Amino acid sequence: MERISVLFVCLGNICRSPAAEALFIKKIKERGIEDGFLVDSAGTGSWHIGKKADSRMRLAAKDRGINITSKARQIGKNDFQTFNYILTMDDSNYQNVMALKNRLIYSDLCKVMKIQEFANSFQEKEVPDPYFGGGEGFDNVLDILTDSISGFLDYVVKNHF
Ligand code: 4NP
DSSP, X not given: OXXXXXXXXXXXXXXXXXXXXXXXXXXXXXXXXXXXXXXXXXXXSOTTTTOBOOHHHHHHHHTTTOOOOOXXXXXXXXXXXXXXXXXXSSHHHHHHHHHHHHTOSXXXXXXXXXXXXXXXXXXXXXXXXXXXXXXXXXXXXXXXXHHHHHHHHHHHHHHHO
């Protein structure tokens, strides 16, 4: 079977989407199905290209045994031909990603969805941007994502395995 490819997208690719990527990788490793996936993250913006994830997010994740190692990059045209799923964190990311997708001819492989569609316990329709807030915002993002990433993995396993 071909690998299922998943790209998590936020604005800067230094807070929410690297956390989503690391959480998803942790879950597929726990289930022993990591060989079935290609997982990455990207930002719609270009400000932080090449940088490590925000230290506040890395620390909050580390406290939960989650290792965030990714370096920021910007989403590009090729991503729509590489990834089966692009999961956005908020409505603004979703609109920006869809605007890019709609300019391309060959993007049928790729399904763009909001990660919060897969939430089970949390009511939030978006993953809030923690960048300009306090430390508790990063824990909140991890709580919200832990729920929706689980829901997304269940969906993928049901549909592809
Ligand atoms: P992210 O958070 O989209 O979750 O990575 C942000 C990071 C940086 C900025 C905004 C949001 N910024 O304005 O630089």
